[in-house]
Amino acid sequence: MADPVIQTAEQQITCTICFDIFDEPKSLPCLHTFCKKCIGDHILHHSEFARRMGYHCPICRGFVLAPTGKEFSPHLWVESLPNNHNIVSMISAYTTPRPYYLNPCAVHPNKELEFYCVDHELYICSLCSLQHRKCDEVLSREEAEDLPRKVTPSTDSTEERYISYLFDQCNDIEHIMDSRKGILSRIDQSEEEIKSRITTTSRKATDLIKSQEEKVISQLSKLKSKEVHKIESDIRKCQKANEKCKRSLQSLQEARDKEDADDMTNTLENVKKEYEANSRKIRELSRKSFRSTIDFQMNSSIENFITDFQSFGSVDFIRDDGIPQTPCSTSSGSASLPTPSQRCPRPSKSATSRRRDFSPNSSCPSFGVGGDRDDRPRTVQSQRIRSASSVDYAEARGNSGFYINEGAHIEVSQHSKQPSWITGIAILDNGNVVVVDHANETVSLYDTTYVKVSEIVVTPAPYDTTTISNTELLVTRPDIDTLLAINVYGQGELKYGASFQTGLKAKSISHDNSHLAVCSSTKLQIYVKHNGRWRKHEEHSFDRTKFTYVAIDGVKERIFITDQKYPEPELLCLTYDGDIRWRFMHSDLGFPSGVALCSGHIYVASWDRATVLRVAYNGSYEGTGIQRGIQFPWKLTVTSRHNKLLLSQHKNTLATEARRIIRFFSLDAEM
Structure with missing residues (x-):
């Protein structure tokens, strides 16, 4: 977060018309200040020509009288306004370069340079300090300011400068290697997490489908058994009625063969009773209706799942770390040396300096190891709060904005x-x-x-x-x-x-x-x-x-x-x-x-x-x-x-x- 004093200073030296730093600040009698060009343009567009009296302040609307003798020359009125020397002094102080360590970090612009790496003679922010955990001496900015200054001759030999640059380059390469090893480890870990998640999901889905399958099959069996029992009972009744009908037919045939009138009369009486009894049973059985087939309605969510299911999900990489670089490292492939203006002012090493260690186990942001010099919009790998198995990532890409x-x-x-x-x-x-x-x-x-x-x-x-x-x-x-x-x-x-x-x-x-x-x-x-x-x-x-x-x-x-x-x-x-x-x-x-x-x-x-x-x-x-x-x-x-x-x-x-x-x-x- 920016220094509140600096923010206040920026507000004080900003013109409310052009919203830029004052250029030749001119003060009105009401003490409001504007750029000479801005207030001049305002006068030309808003002066009261008819009455030749003056113009209004753009902020408080206070009326400013036209200079005496120049009533008909509004383009000259701005020359009569006094300069605001206090604002000029503030602009001078604001634009004066600050010590290097008061500037924001070049890698992380929203961070201040709070630490100093003695090994690399470099001011760093709290995030960059994670890259310097293996360094012997990392001090706070206040501690670094107390270090005795080393007088560095302006005529350093080319060999010594190259030795310094090569040491920095080796350190950068080691950071890159550490970063890549960390990436390999995270890839292996994420692979196992994804496999475990897919397997667990598959097992849960299989177990759920199996349990529902058994439940529906059990219901099917019970439904069938109940209906079959009713039908088999009616079949047995039909068989008994059929046997009675056959016996009546046989008795009637035998009485007919005997040619005995009395016997025929008795037989007909018995056959008539059996016939009427069987007729009642047949009518009773005929009135019953049975469902000849069993229907099954599939749950619509299952049908939709089968129709829509294409895969468990997509698997892809998202790059969440970059090549670590330091502000003083050479980034080009040429052998040219940095100019003196490109080199960072550094306190020298001291054998008696207090040492501040950064533990690898200390808490830090959830970036990838090695820092991130890329200032493009980005987000970090998604993580679960209760389980670290999420593989959903978010990508942040800025565009030209919106209105x-x-x-x-x-x-x-x-x-x-x-x-x-x-x-x-x-x-x-x-x-x-x-x-x-x-x-x-x-x-x-x-x-x-x-x-x-x-x-x-x-x-x-x-x-x-x-x-x-x-x-x-x-x-x-x-x-x-x-x-x-x-x-x-x-x-x-x-x-x-x-x-x-x-x-x-x-x-x-x-x-x-x-x-x-x-x-x-x-x-x-x-x-x-x-x-x-x-x-x-x-x-x-x-x-x-x-x-x-x-x-x-x-x-x-x-x-x-x-x-x-x-x-x-x-x-x-x-x-x-x-x-x-x-x-x-x-x-x-x-x-x-x-x-x-x-x-x-x-x-x-x-x-x-x-x-x-x-x-x-x-x-x-x-x-x-x-x-x-x-x-x-x-x-x-x-x-x-x-x-x-x-x-x-x-x-x-x-x-x-x-x-x-x-x-x-x-x-x-x-x-």
Whole structure:
């Protein structure tokens, strides 16, 4: 993060018309300063020729009278303005080269040179120090400044200089070898992890299909047995009736052969009874219906799986480390020597210097070994929080950026007890805006003309908010473990609703598609609405994190969190299971604060870079949209319905007026 003093100096020496460092700064009577050319052009375009009186200050609109005797020559008015010598002195001090060790690292521009390698006589940053773990002496910058200076003759022999360069070159080659060996080890490890994951998935799928197969076959057997038993019972009844019919026929034939009238009469009587009894059974059996075949309806998800399944997934490499280089190493293949201006000023070695060791087991960012000189946007290999078997990677490729145009703004009350800290912004479907002022413990509602409609005080102090519907909000209060519902009535009257206990002192909150995400600095909870009530779906804890804001996609079931942990702040994409799909780190990101989702894009506020980044859902970098005009962006919200981006600003040293303003930006048509 840049030095706040330097940032303040840059603001003081920047012209508010051209947004560049002052060129011949001229002061107006109101003490506002501009470039001579800028204020001259302003005078020519805005002078009041008709009355020949003067012009207005571009900032405060104070009126400046035309110089006496030059009323009809506006092009000469600027010559009468005094030079601002204080600004000239500040520009001179600002442009004076600083000591080398105060400059940012050439390999990692967002890092300062905090250490000094005595072996290589080189200032390095905290990330570069990982490459120098094998060196004998690595000192802090303060320790290096106390070292006695070695007088290096300006006429060093070519042999001595080549010896120094070759030692550096050998060290670079060793770093490359170590990096490649580390890559080989990670390739072997990732191969085993992928094999294990595929085998485990295959076994689980096979076991699941086998168990369901046995279950369905068992149901089939029982169904068949029951139906077959009924049919076999009817067959036995038919056999008995058939035997009776045959006996009656035989008895009637025998009585006929005897030619005895009395015997025939008795036989006919018995046959008639048997016939009637069999007829009743036949009618009874004929009325019964049976299902002659068994039907089976395949589960549609199984059919879709069989149809859509092509492979377990794709396997490919993603390059996450580069060739280690040092600022003083020669990068070309020629034998030419660096010029003296290219060589870095270095304190000399000292046998009595205090030594600082860097352990290979010390904590470090999750880069590949060997550092990364490539300044292109990139992300780091995805890792699981609970198991390191994920093989999903994210690729970050920057482009020319996107466009955001500044529009209107909301200015919160000037009569607040404390300087505002706007930590929560939400937009209702009807265009009304909800604002949370953490410092003044208020939640306010502004209509579509940006006029305050209603305001309530919430204690303990609220922090973030999200809309559940046009009539309901949820607000976090980091000091207690409950969320507060706020209802919107009538024309916008805010009233307290029910409390919702989470057991988590939540800081940020986000809602989408009946899914709710709340997070503290180290914990994340996910809720799903069921029968009108919020039911906890997942809860995850993390180590060494500093979560700031969260955004949820309830359709794709993805969570996006900004993490300000030192030394590697990042944007995380997580699944509901707590698995990290990808990490996004980039020099443009700096310290991420607010995050919001819109039309398949992720918008992230970069606090110390004073800009807004756009990242795709796969983790690829799409560029920055706001290049100037904001300072220290904090809370961010985006709405596709109204095609707007809203942004608050915060820093303790920021002007009170700037902290009270919510800026509106209209998004470009590319969305």
